[in-house]
Amino acid sequence: MRDIEFEESKYIELMRQKFIDAAQRFDFNFMEPSPLELLSTLEAKSGPSISNETYSFTDKGGRMIGLRFDLTVGLSRFVSQRRELKMPTKFASFGGVWRYDEPQFGRYRYFHQWDVEIFGSFSNEADSEIIEFVYKFLENLGLEVVVEINHRQIVERFLREKLGISAISTIGEMLRAVDKLSKKKPQQIYEEYQGKLNLSKLRQLIEFSNFKGEPEDCPDINILETFEGWKSTLEIFDSLKSRGVKNVQLNLGVVRGLDYYSGLVFEVFDPSTAIGALVGGGRYDKLTEIFGRKDIGTTGAAGGVERILSAMRNHNLMKLKSKPLVYVVYSSENVKNYAIRIVSDLRTSGYTTDYDFQGRRIDKQINEAISRGASAIIVVDQDEIKNQIVTIRNSEGETSKHKITDLIKKMDEVLTLC
C-alpha cells in the first residue's frame, strides 16, 4: 500500500502538467489505457521478469487479470485494435503502474510513468523525435541528462555472426545478462550464469558491450559498419544534432531488459544521480506485431515520474509555489456569519482562504492563523462590522481598517507586498 502524500502528490501533479504541456507542443494525442488488462495481453510484452512482477488475479468471471505494469502495452493494444486510426499517429499517457517486486530505493510497487509513442512509422526520424521529446522535456525541468543509445540489431548481429548463437531464447538470456551490468559486476554475472550460458561467449559479449562514447571512437567500428542497424544509428545521431539534442552517446551495453525491442534502444541518465535510468525506450515493432499489426512499426519512451522527481530533488530543482493564505477570524458567534460570507467571497475571487469553523476564542483563531503562516488575517469584530468595517493584519503584524466593499480590491495589495 503506498499513499501519495501531500508534497509528493503536488510534485506528481506538477510533473503531470509539465508533461501534458510538453506533449501538446509535439502534438501528441492523449489517452489512458485501462489499468486492468487480461493477463495474456500483459504477458505478450514478456521478459520473464515482468511476469513475476505483475499483480495478477482471477476475476469473478474466471478470467486472469493483471494490473498494468506500464502504459506501453495498453497503448499498443489499443492502437492495434483501432484499424480506423490514420497512421502515423502519436500518443501520450500519464498514470500509475504497479510492479510486484521488492521495493528498493527510488522504486515502489505503485508508481507513476509517462509514456510517449509513435505508431505507424518505420522511419528513423520517428525514433529521433521520441528522443528529442524526452531530452527537451527533461531540459525544461532543469535536468542536464545524458542519452545513451544502442541498436538491438547491432548486438544481435554480434551474437549471431561473431559468436554463432542462433537460438532466440539464448539471445534473450544473453541480452538480459548484459542488461544486469548496470547493477552488478561482470564477475557476479558470470557466477549467476555458470552452467546456464556459455561463459566464454558471455565474456566476449560483455567485452564487446563495454564501449561508451562517440560512434567513430569505437574500437570495433570496422565490425559495426558491417552490421544491420549501424546506418540507422548514425542517422539518428545526425538527426538529433539538427534537433539540438546534446550529450548523446553510443553505449553498446544498453540493451533494455525486455524481449520485444527490435531496433533503437536508449536510456537517459542524470550523471550526478545514481538512481538508474530516468527514462528508457526504443523501437518495438514486435509488440504491435503480436497484437496482429505487422504494419504499425512503433517507437516510444517511458519515464519514471518518481525517479525524475528524485533527480530534481538532488539538484534542488523542486520548487512549489504555494498560494498565500488569507485567514478570517471573528470576535464572537454573533458575527460568525459575516465572517463566513467574507470567506466565501474571497474564495470566489480566487484567494486561498480559511477560517475556524470550531468557534473558538478569537485569540486562539489568531494563533491558528499565524501557525499556518497566513499572509493576511482579516478580523471581523462585533463593533466594527456595524459600520461595515474590518481590520486587515498583514504578515508583518501591521493593521489597517477597510470597508468590506473595498476588501477584495485591497487584498491584492496586501498579498503582493508579502
Add this chain to the structure above:
Amino acid sequence: MRDIEFEESKYIELMRQKFIDAAQRFDFNFMEPSPLELLSTLEAKSGPSISNETYSFTDKGGRMIGLRFDLTVGLSRFVSQRRELKMPTKFASFGGVWRYDEPQFGRYRYFHQWDVEIFGSFSNEADSEIIEFVYKFLENLGLEVVVEINHRQIVERFLREKLGISAISTIGEMLRAVDKLSKKKPQQIYEEYQGKLNLSKLRQLIEFSNFKGEPEDCPDINILETFEGWKSTLEIFDSLKSRGVKNVQLNLGVVRGLDYYSGLVFEVFDPSTAIGALVGGGRYDKLTEIFGRKDIGTTGAAGGVERILSAMRNHNLMKLKSKPLVYVVYSSENVKNYAIRIVSDLRTSGYTTDYDFQGRRIDKQINEAISRGASAIIVVDQDEIKNQIVTIRNSEGETSKHKITDLIKKMDEVLTLC
C-alpha cells in the same frame, strides 16, 4: 477494460485541474490514497452491496487485497493512522476507482471520483463547508444544481421511536430499501422485501420519506422537531444561506446506501439530467471510529467525474480550447534538417507544431497539414532557404514570405488572426 480515450481524457484532465483549483481556494490538502487496500479495510465501509462490487484478489503474500472503490475509505484510513496530524484537517483527492458491478448508463467499472473530507470536527459548520464547496465547484463549471439534504438521526429516530425498530441490521435494511426509491417504484420495493421486512412498517417509512421541500413546509414538522438531528439540519440550512448556496431542499428520502453515515446526508442533482446524483456525501463519524479514532468526527463528499461530465455535455458546457497547430512542410530531403530545426524552435517557443517524418512528397505533406486543420503551414523550400527565407501560408490560404529569424515573432500574428 475501459480505456480513457482522446476527448474523454482531456475532459477528465480539465475536471482535475478545475477541482484542484477549487480545492486550493478552500485550503484543502492533497493526497492520493493507495489504489490497493487490504480487503478488511475496504469492508470496514460495509454495506453488503459494496462488498459484492469490490475487485478483490489474494496477493502473492496470501493477503486478501481489493482495489479501492472510492477515495473516502483510503483517506479515512490514512488520517486515522496519522496521530501527529493537527485537527481539524481538510483533505482533497482525485483519482480512478473500481466497481465490479454491471455497467449501466453513465456508470463504468473504472471511473473517476473527486473527494473532499474534513476530519476532526463535529461542528455543523464543517458539514456546511463541504456542501458549499460542492455547490460552488459545480456552479463554477456552469451547472445549476439542487442540493437535497437529510439527516440520518431523523430517519433513525423515526424507525426507533415511531416504528419501534431497534435491531441495527433491520434499520440498515430499511434504509437501503428507501435508498432504492430513486431507481424503483414503491410497489417494486414491497415485492422485493416481501417476507424479509415488515411491509406495513416499510410502507410507513416510505410515506414518511416522501417529502421534499423547505423544512418548514414538512407536514411531519411536529414530529421532526422532537428528533435529534433536526436542530443540526436547520443550522446547516441557515449556514448555507450565509454562504450563498442556493437550491437547498430537505428530502427525507435521501438516506445514502452505506451503513456508516451517522449525521447529515446529502445528494446533489442536475434537475435536467436524469442520471442520478452527481455528488453524494455526509457525516460519517462511524468510519474513523472503526479505524480506532473516536475523536475525529468526519464529514465529506464524493463526486462522480464521468457523471458530472455527462451533465455538462447535456448543457453544452463542454468546451475544450485546442491549441492551434503549426505544420512545417519541406520540398525535399535536402532541406529536411532545416525543417526539423524550425519545428524544434517552434516547439521550444510553446507552439504546437508537427511535420511529416515519413519524407513524403510536399503536396502530400500539405494535404496532411490541411486535413489536420493546421492554422499555419510553414513551407521550407530548397531555393528559398538559401536566402534564409520561408513561406507562411495561413488558414485562409494566403501566403507571405519571411526571414527565418523573424519567424517566431511572426507566428503570433498569424495565429491570432485565425
